[in-house]
Amino acid sequence: MSAAPLPAEFHWTTSGAANGVSGEELASELIALVNRRVTVNTICDLGCGNGYLSGRLAALGYQVTGVDVSNSGIEIATQNNPGVRFVKAVIDSQLESRLDTKFDLVISSDVIEHLYRPAELLESARSLLVAGGKLIITTPYHGYIKNLVLALTGKMDAHFCVLHDGGHIKFFSVKTLSELLRSYGFTDFQFSFYGRAPMLWKNMICLARLQD
Secondary structure, three states: OOOOOOOHHHOOOOOOOOOHHHHHHHHHHHHHHHHHHOOEEEEEEOOOOHHHHHHHHHHHOEEEEEEOOHHHHHHHHHOOOOOOEEEEEEEEOOOOHHHHOOEEEEEEEHHHHHOOOOOHHHHHHHEEEEEEEEEEEEEEEOOHHHHHHHHHHHOHHHOOOOOOOOOOOOOOOOHHHHHHHHHOOOOEEEEEEEOOOOOOOEEEEEEEEOOO
């Protein structure tokens, strides 16, 4: 089964980070995590968009391949990051055959929540990683306390808005993301969080290892 068609909101018109300053800061958090905790040379940026994160990682000396289904994203990424490999492809279980290489690290920032079948991202990551390779995945944080606060403050409808095309269609907590990762052979989860106050975080970041 292939991934759902790309929603219109992912037609890129800028080379900057998605979500502006917030996106830049999240990218910086990911780069710091890579530099601090992971010993890697080759990285696949899965769902790279316009190549913002890929370009920053490549500038630090990592060998980066960016993958995205967006024509405009790949075009912008290629124009702004000469020397970095970008591939237009759907995230699915056949991605390994298209790239014809393995990676030390797969990183995917705020992609999984847009997929009708999130398992396809994990199947792709698993097939692309070397034995014992690492996965860094980010997604908006959802937890009981945060959802309760949204409900009590009357912001639930705005937060889970259904009045436009595209957007987030899956909502993960630490528990549900861990369960999904575990079911696809990942282990040794290390969670960190970005934005807002404790338990009301904007994003969660999970570093995991593919079981040997």
